[in-house]
Amino acid sequence: MTNEIDQSAAGTNVVSDVTERPKTIVYFERIMLATLLFGFVKLYHFIAIYGKFYGSMSHALDLLYFRVIYGVLTIGVFLVITLLVSRGRSKIAMWVLFAAAVVSFLPFIQALNAEAKQEVGMAIGDTQALVVARVFFFAGILQGLAQVAACGLLITSSARRWISSDKPVAD
Numbered sequence: 001m002t003n004e005i006d007q008s009a010a011g012t013n014v015v016s017d018v019t020e021r022p023k024t025i026v027y028f029e030r031i032m033l034a035t036l037l038f039g040f041v042k043l044y045h046f047i048a049i050y051g052k053f054y055g056s057m058s059h060a061l062d063l064l065y066f067r068v069i070y071g072v073l074t075i076g077v078f079l080v081i082t083l084l085v086s087r088g089r090s091k092i093a094m095w096v097l098f099a100a101a102v103v104s105f106l107p108f109i110q111a112l113n114a115e116a117k118q119e120v121g122m123a124i125g126d127t128q129a130l131v132v133a134r135v136f137f138f139a140g141i142l143q144g145l146a147q148v149a150a151c152g153l154l155i156t157s158s159a160r161r162w163i164s165s166d167k168p169v170a171d
Helices: 023-054 058-086 091-103 106-113 115-124 127-153 157-164
Strands: 002-007 013-018
Touching: 023 058, 023 127, 023 157, 058 091, 091 127, 091 157
Parallel strands: none
Antiparallel strands: 002 013
């Protein structure tokens, strides 16, 4: 919290009580925005690779279109929630973000179970597809871990105090 002295047009000093965002909130926002940017990069590469492997099959293209729409909507929702927490001090958005971070790991748990099935793909000779699948899998895990680390910054005492405060934010 800082007390700033503003000079008004009449030359009188006005003391305004504003709070700066704590470093944990700033780092939370930066990490989340970086992971969302990384998500767009992953989505772009997924489109390029998936189109290369399966571009001639119409049912595969339908799945590709669904994945693109789902990916863009998911990244957009995470962006809005991140900004609501880091700029708007929304406690509801913070809890939604915590829940979303937990739910985002469910596909990776399912994918760990599918590792044995991917070995079958290797046996048939589709090693390039297997390597690409594993790269996307581990990139997704890294992205999820970074998001969980960012959410961990929200439970620090300075972040909780700032989110609970009703004072205006200094930009």
